[in-house]
Amino acid sequence: MKLGSSLQKMIRSWSRINSLVIKEVLAVWRDKKSRVMLIAPPLIQLIILSHAATLEVNNISIGVYNQDSGWYSHEFIQRIKGSPYFSHVYQYNNPKDVERAINIQEVIATLQFQPHFSRLIAAGQSAQLQIILDGRKSNASQIVLGYLNIILQNFNLDILRNNGLEVPEPVPLKFRSFFNPNLDYIYFTVPSLVAILSMLLALMVTAMSVSRERENGTFDQLLVSPLQPWQILIGKMIPAMIISIAESTLLMVVALYLFKIPFRGSFVLLYASMIVFLFSIVGIGLFISSISRTQQQSILGSFVFMTPMMLLSGYATPIENMPDWLQPFTNLLPIKHFFIVIKGIFLKDITALEVFNNTWPVALIAGFTLSLAGWMFRKRLE
Secondary structure: OHHHHHHHHHHHHHHHHHHHHHHHHHHHHHHHHHHHHHHHHHHHHHHHHHHOOOOOOOEEEEEHHHHHHHHHHHEEEEEHHOOOOOEEEEOOOHHHHHHHHHHOOOOOOOEEEEOOHHHEEEOOOOEEEEEEEHHHHHHHHHHHHHHHHHHHHHHHHHHHHHHHOOOOOOOOOOOOOOOOOOOOOHHHHHHHHHHHHHHHHHHHHHHHHHHHHHHHOHHHHHHOOOOOHHHHHHHHHHHHHHHHHHHHHHHHHHHOOOOOOOOOOOOHHHHHHHHHHHHHHHHHHHHHHHHOOOOOOOOOOOHHHHHHHHOOOOOOHHHOOOOOOOOOHHHOOOOHHHHHHHHHHHHOOOHHHHHHHHHHHHHHHHHHHHHHHHHHHHHHHH
């Protein structure tokens, strides 16, 4: 009898939750603005950001202040113009123009040739070449300096050969890039954006769920219904998971067929890790929603959370470059672990053990965020 009674209670509970889930999904689907907001912006963001959020340095503008009229300075400038990385080479006639070009960010670097640059080289002497970099763009400047160093090394080697000096044959360098043979930044950017946009969508949908009910005046109706607080919480969580997984699937289809990103791993492992990841984000969104009274507060709370998460996730800058005291805190961010999984499954075909090693920390985070959201939700109801 007790077993039958418990089973009936469980069936009634899940029936109520199912009704709330259907209500939430229909509320989103029947709202034309919500349908558009759930589909169009993530697709547009994926297409635009995959090209805009590039980590490469191309189309470089560089300035030249050439006080030399000889062949060697002209040859070096022509090599820069012939490089695929430099799109604009500006000629300046005095140091003030050089300073102004750097100040207004017309160029990221300038070269200055001394008056007797070619004559000194022809005489077998050392000639100085000054490079001025824009320190406000430190990372890009370092990459530009690397490009110029390669051009300079080849230039020096050709000079020695042309002057008939004995130069040892350089060791032929052959390199291979594992998992991304052409070093195409799209292979890194698009899977990362799939994770970022999935997180953003799950966070926004759940963060506004309860606050939207409060603004519309329907939250009080939920409180007087037979639903328990935990049933309301689950009823809010399941639609967000369904919508987020569906949207993530759409983004992955675009990544595979529009951007031609290779997929070498297992869809089963990817979806298993993704579900755990989205649970952790849904818990954060429900926590934000439970402490917010309006949708504006929910949106603000979401962005307050998103900013540090993106900066510390390792997407923009490597975690290894961060201070030692800050690096352990990045382990508390679920997207940091999911980045490893989604890029590993797309490009490397990582093993189930590697997926597990990067998913169980997310499962712990999900358990904590969902418990915190449930505790705060019950507290606000009291």
